[in-house]
Amino acid sequence: MTVLKSQLIVALDVATLDEAKRLVRALEGIVDTFKVGSQLFTASGPEAVRYLLKEGKQVFLDLKFHDIPHTVASAVAAAISIQEGGRGIMMCTLHALGGLEMLEAAAQAARKEAQATGVKRPLLVVITVLTSEAKKDNIPRLVLERCALAKHAGLDGVVASSQEAALIRREFGKDFVIVTPGIRPKGSAAGDQKRVTTPADAIVKGSDFLVVGRPVVEAPDPAAAAKQILEEIKQANLTS
Numbered sequence: 608m609t610v611l612k613s614q615l616i617v618a619l620d621v622a623t624l625d626e627a628k629r630l631v632r633a634l635e636g637i638v639d640t641f642k643v644g645s646q647l648f649t650a651s652g653p654e655a656v657r658y659l660l661k662e663g664k665q666v667f668l669d670l671k672f673h674d675i676p677h678t679v680a681s682a683v684a685a686a687i688s689i690q691e692g693g694r695g696i697m698m699c700t701l702h703a704l705g706g707l708e709m710l711e712a713a714a715q716a717a718r719k720e721a722q723a724t725g726v727k728r729p730l731l732v733v734i735t736v737l738t739s740e741a742k743k744d745n746i747p748r749l750v751l752e753r754c755a756l757a758k759h760a761g762l763d764g765v766v767a768s769s770q771e772a773a774l775i776r777r778e779f780g781k782d783f784v785i786v787t788p789g790i791r792p793k794g795s796a797a798g799d800q801k802r803v804t805t806p807a808d809a810i811v812k813g814s815d816f817l818v819v820g821r822p823v824v825e826a827p828d829p830a831a832a833a834k835q836i837l838e839e840i841k842q843a844n845l846t847s
Contacts, residue, residue: 614810614840616667616786617833618642618820624651624658631662633829637837640665640697642818653689660691666698667786667818671734673702676709680716687720687729695726698786698816700766703733703753710760732786733757735767747771754779769809776813787814792822792836806836810843 617638619627627647641664647655648670659666668686672679679701686699701713714731721728735753736746750771757765764784767775772785787809809817819836826832 613640613665614816615806615833615836616640616642616816616818617823618644618669618788618818619647619655620644620820620824621647622650624655627651627655628658630824630829631659631664634823634833637830637833639663640667640816642667642669642820644669645671656689656696657691660689660694660696666696667816668696668699668729669818671700671702672713673705674709676705676712679705679709680712683713683731684716684720687717687726688724690724690726693726695721695724696729698730698732698763701731701733701762703735703756703765707756707760710756710762714761730763730784732764732766732784733760733762735765735771747774750775751778754783758783764815769804769812769814772809772812772814784816785814786816786818788818788820790817790819790822790836792819792832792839806839807843810840811846 615638617634619630619641621627621630631641641659643655643666656666656668672682687695689695701710710733717728717731733753735750750767751774754765754775758779765775766786766788768789769787772787775783775785790804790806790809792806806817823829823832
C-alpha cells in the first residue's frame with residue numbers, strides 16, 4: 608500500500624470542541640483524518656463533525672451503533688445527513704453484537720441516505736472485539752465470526768486489533784477494510800489497552816487505517832508525535 612496521511616486517524620478523545628480545534632490546528636498539514644467518538648460527540652454533537660468537514664478533514668464517526676434495527680438504521684441515516692459543503696463522514700462504526708438484521712438495516716439505510724442527499728456513502732465497519740479486552744484463546748474465532756457477519760450484511764470491513772489483522776486479511780481478501788485501534792508507537796505506554804501494537808506491525812499485518820489517541824493527544828508536541836507515527840507507517844509500507 609502506498610503511504611497516505613489518511614492511514615493515520617487521530618482520535619479526538621477530548622472533553623470540549625475547543626480542545627479538539629486546538630489539536631486539529633496543531634496537526635494542520637500533518638493529519639487529514641480525525642475520529643469523533645462518544646466523548647466529543649456527547650459534549651458537542653454534530654457541531655464537531657461539521658467543524659472538521661468545514662476544515663476539509665475526513666471524519667471517522669465512532670459511535671458503535673448497537674440497538675434494534677430500526678433505531679440503528681435511523682442513526683446511520685442521521686449520521687450521513689451531517690454534511691458540510693456537500694461532504695459527509697468518511698466512515699462510521701456499528702457493533703457486531705447487534706446481529707445480522709441490525710447490520711443489514713444499517714447498510715440499506717446508508718445506501719438510501721447517501722443517494723438521497725448526494726454524498727459519498729461512508730464506509731461501514733463493525734466492531735469485532737474491543738482492544739481493551741484481555742487476550743483469550745477464543746478471540747480469533749470470535750473475530751472471524753464477526754467479520755463473516757459484517758461481510759454477509761454487505762458492510763465494508765471491521766475494527767480489529769493487529770493481532771487478528773493478518774488472519775482477517777488472509778480469510779477475507781485485500782478489499783475488506785481493517786481499522787486498527789490500540790496503536791502505540793515505540794516507547795509509548797499501553798494505558799488501559801490490552802492488545803496493543805506498533806504502527807509498523809499493524810501495517811505489515813494488513814491494517815488499512817490506524818487509530819491513535821493518547822500518544823498524540825497527550826503528547827507535549829502532538830505534531831512531532833504524529834510525524835513519528837507517519838514515519839513508522841511509511842517504513843512499514845516500504846517493506847510490506
